[in-house]
Amino acid sequence: MRLYNTLSRQEEEFAPQRDGVVRMYACGLTVYARGHIGNFRTFLAVDLLRRTLRHVAGFEVHHVTNFTDVDDKTIAESQKAGVPLREYTTRFIEAFREDAASLGLEAPEDTPRATDQENLVAMADMIAALESRGHTYRSEGSIYFKISTLPQYGQLARLDHAGMISGARVDSDKYEKEDARDFVLWKATKPDEPTWDCGVGPGRPGWHIECSAMALRLLGPAPIDIHCGGVDLIFPHHENEIAQAEGATGHQFARFWFHVEHLLMDDGEKMSKSLGNVFTIRDILDQGYRASALRFLLISVHYRKQLRYSWATLQQAEEAVKRLYDCVLRLERVKDGTGADGWEARLETARADFRDKLQADVNVPGALGAVFELLREANAAVDAGTLSRAQAEATLTFFADCDKVLGVIALRRQEESAPPIPQDELDALMAARVQARRMRNFAEADRLRAELDARGVILEDSPTGTIWKRK
RNA sequence: GGCGCCGUAGCCAAGUGGUAAGGCAGAGGUCUGCAAAACCUCCAUCCCCGGUUCGAAUCCGGGCGGCGCCUCCA
Structure with a gap:
């Protein structure tokens, strides 16, 4: 270290x-x-x-x-x-x-x-x-x-x-x-x-x-x-x-x-109570941003460099966290495949890369690079349908281990744990939509999608079923 | 006035001598009932000028620009 x-x-x-x-x-x-x-x-x-x-x-x-x-x-x-x-x-x-x-x-x-x-x-x-x-x-x-x-x-x-x-x-x-x-x-x-x-x-x-x-x-x-x-x-x-x-x-x-x-701050001035240009965590959450995005933003610049806060970069962080969490959700739903060649070795490389970056003066941005590189390859493997269930599990373990340090996925999971509308109501609406799609009544299916969207829930269809996310 | 840090693509950001990670945004494509997500392809020669070196974003010198500390402050 x-x-x-x-x-x-x-x-x-x-x-x-x-x-x-x-x-x-x-x-x-x-x-x-x-x-x-x-x-x-x-x-x-x-x-x-x-x-x-x-x-x-x-x-x-x-x-x-x-x-x-x-x-x-x-x-x-x-x-x-x-x-x-x-x-x-x-x-x-x-x-x-x-x-x-x-x-x-x-x-x-x-x-x-x-x-x-x-x-x-x-x-x-x-x-x-x-x-x-x-x-x-x-x-x-x-x-x-x-x-x-x-x-x-x-x-x-x-x-x-x-x-x-x-x-x-x-x-x-x-x-x-x-x-x-x-x-x-x-x-x-x-x-x-x-x-x-x-x-x-x-x-x-x-x-x-x-x-x-x-x-x-x-x-x-x-x-x-x-x-x-x-x-x-x-x-x-x-x-x-x-x-x-x-x-x-x-x-x-x-x-x-x-x-x-x-x-x-955005204008290039130090944020401090004596200057009066301060934002609290609560101020930012009140604007509708997620704590996971804020955490990501605040750790995504090396600690020995000044970090310039802006709403644009917070939004960029939000998108990055979404990408990370979406990949985890996909991996959780992977059905058993034939096995991706050399995947275990690839995970080991990523793991070593991640550790090396952090052991070099806590280079978090560098470590994030290692995570996202692996992430892209994992998504590709999921698309190809090659990943075995065990490989998907191993990949999830990799992300979980990285997150012991990054702490972003855990926060996002917490934020996503409860839907913005009652769970049983959500379940009923989603079931109704599955039924409508089965009957090829797409007008009804789209109506249900729009209704949920208006209430803060986004639906994503995939071959393995439909999942919901917070808007 | 003294000390110090920083200047990489439209935005954010690693890399600090061997020929530019990653994220966001953008363009084109694949997939798809719709919508997403995802994947593939494309998108920089590293503030400027000199120097050292076979070779520099990376070292040295000089500029220009931004910020911090010297005073309560994370």
């Missing part, structure tokens, strides 16, 4: 350090609003990574994704809504779970919240360790990380701080700091803000401390294998996570850094 590592800016051979278990941490959502599709592009990329590690590379995975449920925005928004912070953020955690399920994200092994007691304690412990190692100072009730005490600071982002001048706003923090680059570990709180005291004095967590502390609490000891997140987190968030974890433990924090490029 090869993975690009932001730390070295190179692709490297990857294997977990201990016991064949990959210990990975992915920065999650700040839960003051529903996540948008840009957020989910990243979560989907991480999902494909975890599925590849499990189902292709054969490792076990211990994957942690956090919810940031305390920061300036969550506090401000909950106050605006007049709802206690915990209750307010819980709503968006539930919304996230709903969206994640609709996109078919595998559940991480742990999804800690920053404000859970054991996590706050872990943060306080880490800050205490940093204090005893001389990496901090206190000022006006807050505790800061003193960057000048950590010579290796900046290795991930590779920023030239000496050259950080005009054009960049450096010091925007409202709090007192000795050096503009220093960052807050534990924030003094205002009277109306939630406060915790877990050993380092009253206050609330700074933005970065939760990830270092929770990652090591759940996945430690350092180093963990992979740390994931969007590219915008490289600096300052991940750089500061490294400073905290390494300052506190004296060991490397994470061996691999996996960063997902941004999703851009």
Whole structure:
């Protein structure tokens, strides 16, 4: 398995350090609003990574994704809504779970919240360790990380701080700091803000401390294998996570850094809550598009390339998913044939191709190519009537195995499981049409087809019978 | 101002030294009561200009264009 590592800016051979278990941490959502599709592009990329590690590379995975449920925005928004912070953020955690399920994200092994007691304690412990190692100072009730005490600071982002001048706003923090680059570990709180005291004095967590502390609490000891997140987190968030974890433990924090490029809107701008140009999963489903198509679109561009979202490409994804699912349906209905020559070997080639692509830095678009190449040949074999029942089954197994990683067919199957009209009514109408066709009463047969079409059901006739699909 | 990424057919997108995967759309054909689906055929020389090489979309240099980070952000 090869993975690009932001730390070295190179692709490297990857294997977990201990016991064949990959210990990975992915920065999650700040839960003051529903996540948008840009957020989910990243979560989907991480999902494909975890599925590849499990189902292709054969490792076990211990994957942690956090919810940031305390920061300036969550506090401000909950106050605006007049709802206690915990209750307010819980709503968006539930919304996230709903969206994640609709996109078919595998559940991480742990999804800690920053404000859970054991996590706050872990943060306080880490800050205490940093204090005893001389990496901090206190000022006006807050505790800061003193960057000048950590010579290796900046290795991930590779920023030239000496050259950080005009054009960049450096010091925007409202709090007192000795050096503009220093960052807050534990924030003094205002009277109306939630406060915790877990050993380092009253206050609330700074933005970065939760990830270092929770990652090591759940996945430690350092180093963990992979740390994931969007590219915008490289600096300052991940750089500061490294400073905290390494300052506190004296060991490397994470061996691999996996960063997902941004999703851009049609106009070429980054989608982000602060820019206000956001679409949620729900917005898109409400427009009548399927989650399976959205999933396909979001995984069909390599994770290290920017993905430009448009309705046209979503429609293209919809057509591709349809083609994939239709092939599966055909294979399921294949009657026993004489046997296609060399089909087993062909499946093996496709399988190897699929795996090779994914093992090369999770090249999902390349892997999709392998699937669709095989798909065309499978359709041709079905047309020719050569495929034996066993070969059809083997082909279905191939698709199912690919889908353990891609997760698109499973979603589509779920979407298609119930017809848009009552099943018994559908059955009756379809039976009536079979009867009409048998009597060569095509006018009646076409009338029934039109009636169903108007109600969202498409019929497809074939030598092996008629099947229905959602429109 | 500094750092970095990207530019492949009408659209989306792999490939990163050996002569352009795949998807969508389009054209023609086969099959078909109709309608679909499916199959077959066709559809690019890789932003521009130089250079290295037997050979470059792939390496180097210079342009042009797009985007990101340097500040909350997936």
